Amino acid sequence: MSVRVxxxxxxxxxxxxxxxxxxxxxxxxxxxxxxxxxxxxxxTDRERYSDESLDDLYQTLEWLGIKWDxxxxxxxPYGPYIQSERFDIYKKYAEQLVAEGKxxxxxxxxxxxxxxREEQTKNKSEYQGYDRHxxxxxxxxxxxxxxxxxxxVIRLKVPTEGxxxxxxxxxxxITRKNKDISPDPIxxxxxxxxxxxxxxxxxxxxxxxTHIMRAQEWIPSGPLHVLLYQAFGWEVPTYCHLPMVMGKDxxxxxxxxxxxxxxxxxxxxxxxxxxINYVTLVGWSLDGSxxxxxxxxxxxxxxxxxIHKNPGKFDYKKLDWFNxxxxxxxxxxxxxxxxxxxxxxxxxxxxxxSEQEEEKIKRLVKPAKxxxxxxxxxxxxxxxxxxxxxxxDENMYIAKGSxxxxxxxxxxxxxxxxxxxxxxxxxxxxxxEALMNLANELGVKVNGVFQPIRVAITNSxxxxxxxxxIALLGLDVAEAxxxxxxxxxxxx
RNA sequence: GGUUCCUUCGUCUAAUGGUUAGGACAGGAGAUUCUCAGUCUCUAAAUAGGGGUUCGAUUCCCCUAGGAACUACCA
Numbered sequence: 358m359s360v361r362v363x364x365x366x367x368x369x370x371x372x373x374x375x376x377x378x379x380x381x382x383x384x385x386x387x388x389x390x391x392x393x394x395x396x397x398x399x400x401t402d403r404e405r406y407s408d409e410s411l412d413d414l415y416q417t418l419e420w421l422g423i424k425w426d427x428x429x430x431x432x433x434p435y436g437p438y439i440q441s442e443r444f445d446i447y448k449k450y451a452e453q454l455v456a457e458g459k460x461x462x463x464x465x466x467x468x469x470x471x472x473x474r475e476e477q478t479k480n481k482s483e484y485q486g487y488d489r490h491x492x493x494x495x496x497x498x499x500x501x502x503x504x505x506x507x508x509x510v511i512r513l514k515v516p517t518e519g520x521x522x523x524x525x526x527x528x529x530x531i532t533r534k535n536k537d538i539s540p541d542p543i544x545x546x547x548x549x550x551x552x553x554x555x556x557x558x559x560x561x562x563x564x565x566x567t568h569i570m571r572a573q574e575w576i577p578s579g580p581l582h583v584l585l586y587q588a589f590g591w592e593v594p595t596y597c598h599l600p601m602v603m604g605k606d607x608x609x610x611x612x613x614x615x616x617x618x619x620x621x622x623x624x625x626x627x628x629x630x631x632x633i634n635y636v637t638l639v640g641w642s643l644d645g646s647x648x649x650x651x652x653x654x655x656x657x658x659x660x661x662x663x664i665h666k667n668p669g670k671f672d673y674k675k676l677d678w679f680n681x682x683x684x685x686x687x688x689x690x691x692x693x694x695x696x697x698x699x700x701x702x703x704x705x706x707x708x709x710x711s712e713q714e715e716e717k718i719k720r721l722v723k724p725a726k727x728x729x730x731x732x733x734x735x736x737x738x739x740x741x742x743x744x745x746x747x748x749x750d751e752n753m754y755i756a757k758g759s760x761x762x763x764x765x766x767x768x769x770x771x772x773x774x775x776x777x778x779x780x781x782x783x784x785x786x787x788x789x790e791a792l793m794n795l796a797n798e799l800g801v802k803v804n805g806v807f808q809p810i811r812v813a814i815t816n817s818x819x820x821x822x823x824x825x826x827i828a829l830l831g832l833d834v835a836e837a838x839x840x841x842x843x844x845x846x847x848x849x
Numbered sequence: 850g851g852u853u854c855c856u857u858c859g860u861c862u863a864a865u866g867g868u869u870a871g872g873a874c875a876g877g878a879g880a881u882u883c884u885c886a887g888u889c890u891c892u893a894a895a896u897a898g899g900g901g902u903u904c905g906a907u908u909c910c911c912c913u914a915g916g917a918a919c920u921a922c923c924a
Contacts, residue, residue: 367924402923467922474921478850485851485920510922528854537852539920546922553924577853577919600855607916638861638873645863646872665862667855668917675861675874685887728886738885793882807883819885 360392361567364425365557367399368410371618372417374671375572375602375610378636382599383570384423385637385659392567396428397560398439401550417619421629422652427564435564440556447551450559450589451511451544459588460544462509463491464502486540487512511545513554513585521580525596526568527664533580542581554578558585561594568661570597573668574609597661600640601668610671626699626732628687631680639669649682677730684729689722696722696735703736705743717742717829724825741815742829748816748842753809763799765846767806768813771795772839775810779832785824813842 364380366372387394398414400406415430427433437443454460470487477485492514494502502509515538522532544555551559561569576598586593604614616622622632633652641664643650650658684692696718700706706714725738753764771792778788789803796806811823814835820826827835 365924369924399924405923463922465922470922531853533853537920543922548922550922552922557924572918573854574918575924579853598854601918603917605860609918635861640861642862644872648873669862670860672860672874678874681887727888730886789883802882804883811884817884821885823883 358567360387360390361395361565362387362392362570363395363397363561363564363566365397365399365560365571366414367402367405367553368407368414369402369405370407370410371413371620373610373617373619374636375617377417377421377619377632378602378639379570379572379599380418380423381421381633381637381655382641382659382664385655386568386570386661387426388656389659393426394423395433395435395564395566396425396438397564398429398441399553399556400439400441401553401556403441403548403550413618413620417623420619420623421633438564440551440560443556443560444549446563447556447559448545448549451551451555454513454544454588455511457588458514460511460513461492462494462499463487463512463541463543464494464499464507464509465490466507487542489541492541508547510543510547512541513544513581513588515539515541515581515584521583523579523583523593523596525576525579525598526661527597527599527666528576531576531579533577535580535584538581538584554581554585558582558589558591562586562589562591566594568595568597570599573598573601597664600665602636602639603668603670605670607668607670614671615673624733626695626729626734627676627680628683628695628732631676631683634683635676635679639671640665681730684732685726689719689726692726692732693718693722695732696725699733699736700739700743703740703743705736705739720829724821724829728821738821741817741820741826745834745838746816748813748838748845752812752816752818753842753846761846763801763805764809765843766799767795767809768839768843768846771806771810772813772836772843776832776836776839779827788824810839814838 362383364383366376366380384394386392396418398411400411418425425431427435428438432438440447451460455462465487469490473488491509491512499509516535518535520532520534521538522530524530542554543552545551560566579596579598583593602610604610606614610617616625619632623629630651633655634650637650637655637659638648641659643658643663693715697706697710700718701708701710706718710718721735721739721742725735728738729735774791774795775788778791792806793803796803799805807823811820811826812818814823814830815821815826821829830838
């Protein structure tokens with residue numbers, strides 16, 4: 358039987374790291390086993406649903422380059438793939454269960470349930486959950502409640518005896534006593550929408566899903582789902598509960614740990630291949646030493662056996678490392694076009710950029726590439742190129758390895774040597790040598806000459822290498838800046 | 850509280866009865882005759898604790914401890 362797996366997110370928020378990790382594992386498992394990857398939108402919670410979330414889902418998967426074989430937009434033989442469009446199906450199956458005596462209508466108000474819950478926690482009752490108040494309503498009682506206009510929910514009858522076991526590829530057998538399963542969970546809400554449990558089980562069956570790969574937080578509802586499959590008389594798919602992605606403190610990754618939405622990472626200038634590579638390595642490994650895996654490689658070598666049991670913490674620093682590595686590997690043209698929006702947004706260049714600006718960006722890539730962790734770093738790295746701000750006292754005088762006198766000489770003499778030689782087309786090595794000689798005369802290290810000049814030209818303690826900076830700026834502009842600094846320092 | 854799951858360097862992980870317990874990120878030190886970054890080299894750092902089984906346990910079993918998830922008309 359060929360593999361069919363699905364990613365079934367609920368569009369109630371932006372796609373986050375944990376979510377796409379699940380998507381990626383499903384996708385890679387499908388690809389590596391020659392199966393199908395299906396996308397299903399579980400939008401049964403109309404309170405929390407938002408169009409923005411749905412858009413974000415599509416955009417994020419597209420950005421990552423994850424294509425689904427069946428699902429919304431592309432369609433497929435088991436559609437529709439959006440649960441809100443399958444409304445009638447769930448109702449039908451829920452009512453079937455009621456007719457067979459496996460489920461029942463419940464008229465309890467949210468208020469009563471709330472009160473029940475309060476009492477249970479107050480009394481530290483061992484029994485948690487619904488008290489099966491409506492489990493044995495007579496036809497008359499029901500008719501009366503209906504007449505009062507109360508819209509019922511449908512609850513599953515969970516056996517109080519026995520136990521339920523399911524097999525998990527990663528975890529092994531997981532068994533739970535039926536009496537420990539949340540008593541009589543709601544299948545169909547009073548608004549007629551299914552709950553997750555019902556819709557999920559029905560769709561997985563109807564869509565021929567063979568493996569259910571989802572986060573470990575779903576383990577507790579596993580037995581309940583098995584009970585549902587059994588109630589319908591359906592075969593239970595293979596379970597594969599994925600280890601969770603945690604924050605630094607070992608708790609479920611959430612906003613307080615930092616960025617979690619993929620969109621945020623994208624906006625900061627992370628590359629999709631870095632996200633894919635790193636995220637896949639949390640909870641999975643090929644061999645313990647291979648670090649770099651492209652999407653194409655993963656589509657081939659991903660093995661379900663290599664998924665771990667234990668949760669993994671999300672390490673932002675390692676992601677940064679991957680990202681800087683991928684930036685370096687990417688070709689210059691791509692980096693240039695990725696940098697452009699940040700420069701536009703910073704107000705450095707016009708939108709769209711002029712030809713000269715584009716030329717500038719192109720030349721900026723090489724020296725900047727090695728220095729970026731994320732593409733947005735380009736803004737600070739290139740400020741000197743687009744903004745002409747006179748060097749500040751602070752930057753000028755804290756230049757390492759130079760005092761005021763040396764700084765003056767370095768700027769005046771060094772600057773003259775530098776630009777004269779540059780103008781006559783001398784090689785960089787030669788110029789460096791000349792500046793080194795000057796440094797020797799002054800009795801300072803080379804840096805004592807280079808640093809003041811670079812600061813004068815870039816107004817920054819930390820900047821691109823001097824020759825790169827000058828080349829980027831153009832000789833005239835760079836020299837003008839140097840002269841301005843010389844004049845400034847003369848007055849001190 | 851109840852239920853279920855988890856436990857190798859700070860972090861992600863490799864090794865499954867026999868290794869000096871390996872790699873990577875982060876940290877530290879140094880090198881690279883311009884800062885930063887990068888690159889290179891070196892370095893420190895772990896089998897949660899206690900019992901078994903065994904000639905031998907990171908690896909198998911039990912207990913303890915710690916952590917996590919779930920416990921909604923949310924998914």
